[in-house]
Amino acid sequence: MTESLFAEASQRLDAALHHISISEDAIERLKFPKSSLQVSIPVRMDNGSLQVFQGYRVRYDDTRGPTKGGIRYHPSVTLDEVKSLAFWMTFKCAALDLPFGGAKGGITIDPKQLSKLELERLSRSYINEIADFIGPDVDIPAPDVQTNSMIMGWMADRYNTIHRKIVPAAITGKPLTMVGSLGRDTATGMGTFFAIETLMPKFQTVRENTTVAVQGFGNVGVVIADLLWQAGYRVVAVSDSQGGIYAKGGLDIPSVKQFKHSTRNLKAAYCEGTVCNILEYETITNEELLTLDVDILVPAAMENQITEKNANAVRAKYIFEAANGPITAAADAILEANGIHVFPDILINAGGVTVSYFEWVQNRSGLYWTVEEVNDRLKQKMVKETERIWEIAQQKSISMRTAAYVHALDRIGEAIDAKGTRDFYTS
Numbered sequence: 001m002t003e004s005l006f007a008e009a010s011q012r013l014d015a016a017l018h019h020i021s022i023s024e025d026a027i028e029r030l031k032f033p034k035s036s037l038q039v040s041i042p043v044r045m046d047n048g049s050l051q052v053f054q055g056y057r058v059r060y061d062d063t064r065g066p067t068k069g070g071i072r073y074h075p076s077v078t079l080d081e082v083k084s085l086a087f088w089m090t091f092k093c094a095a096l097d098l099p100f101g102g103a104k105g106g107i108t109i110d111p112k113q114l115s116k117l118e119l120e121r122l123s124r125s126y127i128n129e130i131a132d133f134i135g136p137d138v139d140i141p142a143p144d145v146q147t148n149s150m151i152m153g154w155m156a157d158r159y160n161t162i163h164r165k166i167v168p169a170a171i172t173g174k175p176l177t178m179v180g181s182l183g184r185d186t187a188t189g190m191g192t193f194f195a196i197e198t199l200m201p202k203f204q205t206v207r208e209n210t211t212v213a214v215q216g217f218g219n220v221g222v223v224i225a226d227l228l229w230q231a232g233y234r235v236v237a238v239s240d241s242q243g244g245i246y247a248k249g250g251l252d253i254p255s256v257k258q259f260k261h262s263t264r265n266l267k268a269a270y271c272e273g274t275v276c277n278i279l280e281y282e283t284i285t286n287e288e289l290l291t292l293d294v295d296i297l298v299p300a301a302m303e304n305q306i307t308e309k310n311a312n313a314v315r316a317k318y319i320f321e322a323a324n325g326p327i328t329a330a331a332d333a334i335l336e337a338n339g340i341h342v343f344p345d346i347l348i349n350a351g352g353v354t355v356s357y358f359e360w361v362q363n364r365s366g367l368y369w370t371v372e373e374v375n376d377r378l379k380q381k382m383v384k385e386t387e388r389i390w391e392i393a394q395q396k397s398i399s400m401r402t403a404a405y406v407h408a409l410d411r412i413g414e415a416i417d418a419k420g421t422r423d424f425y426t427s
């Protein structure tokens with residue numbers, strides 16, 4: 001990557017600033033993260049040796065409330081990446097009108113190289129190092145790439161031990177038995193699904209004739225593929241880090257899911273009970289998946305997947321960014337020039353943080369909701385903010401990405417100004 005991811009992320013803000021009047025003070029505030037923490041995490045390995053890993057937590061802006069954002073475990077995690085993700089979280093929370101600012105955390109590690117016990121020690125040790133930086137009224141972590149409810153459970157337990165009390169709202173995405181929320185595990189994918197269902201009718205499409213390719217078959221991608229399949233869309237291709245599968249007539253997603261779950265492999269299968277038969281399909285590379293001739297492309301893996309190198313080859317008509325930052329700013333311009341509709345990450349994958357917010361609310365009130373209540377509230381939020389961003393895009397003749405930033409900036413700018421602006425002090 002030649003340009004820093006954070007410099008990339010900031011370009012989206014610059015584009016939005018042309019379409020909104022916001023105080024100079026607010027612009028100045030949003031140029032820098034509020035605070036960044038880098039920690040060394042000592043872990044006793046199974047062979048008795050001690051290894052020290054690098055971890056980060058960045059709180060970007062807390063004007064609208066305590067900061068909120070996931071923790072990722074990945075070999076490519078850097079401070080620059082965590083800062084960019086924290087920046088995106090700030091705009092995502094504002095776009096969805098959640099009473100939070102943005103944060104993110106991460107550890108530079110390939111978790112697949114660790115035993116389960118080493119992973120637990122790493123997760124608890126990370127909390128030892130950042131415990132003073134987080135808290136239910138300060139900064140609330142959640143899962144992200146290669147972290148899950150089990151890891152959040154270890155982290156919440158360690159946080160409680162350090163503070164000598166149970167603090168349920170300190171971390172979200174916890175297991176249900178540790179006062180997590182129903183519906184959190186499917187929230188991001190379901191939020192994407194609600195956004196797709198809100199936006200596609202505007203293009204007069206018919207579900208049964210709409211083909212879909214999903215890149216990434218993890219927490220988020222599986223749920224999206226499954227919900228779209230259930231709704232009648234033709235999901236023709238999915239992929240994971242090993243590569244992808246394509247079947248022109250459509251994949252049977254529940255079977256693909258079951259097969260992947262039991263064998264860790266992606267194959268076009270049809271399963272009855274525990275018996276799966278392999279159907280006809282083609283194997284494709286991840287690069288090929290991104291350029292398939294489909295209606296909808298859903299990147300749900302990692303950032304920087306569509307760049308200026310492959311943007312011209314993309315043939316999908318609509319791209320829904322379920323992953324964070326899958327399209328670079330340079331690629332964005334190419335896609336727009338080619339008439340491809342891009343629906344941005346800060347809206348499309350906001351279902352996860354929305355239900356994390358619901359978990360925080362339930363933890364603080366002590367009153368727990370049914371999964372129907374959670375999903376219903378998620379739907380209301382996603383549909384309302386998607387419609388509003390669509391309206392802004394139409395009114396101002398701007399892309400959905402710029403409209404989402406304009407919408408979020410409006411709220412953040414107002415909150416920053418409420419604390420006093422230059423005009424306020426000089427007039």
Ligand code: NAD
Pocket residue numbers: 143144145146147188215216217218219220221239240241242243286300301302303322323324325349350352353
């Ligand atoms: P995950 O680790 O569960 O799944 C990632 C999937 O992507 C895996 O199937 C992996 O094999 C695959 N993958 C990795 N590199 C790939 C590549 N080059 N090509 C194709 N597939 C590849 O992670 P996740 O939680 O599903 O997160 C996916 C994306 O969604 C990330 O960008 C994350 O930041 C974003 N996101 C996640 C949540 C959440 O609630 N989990 C919320 C908001 C945004």
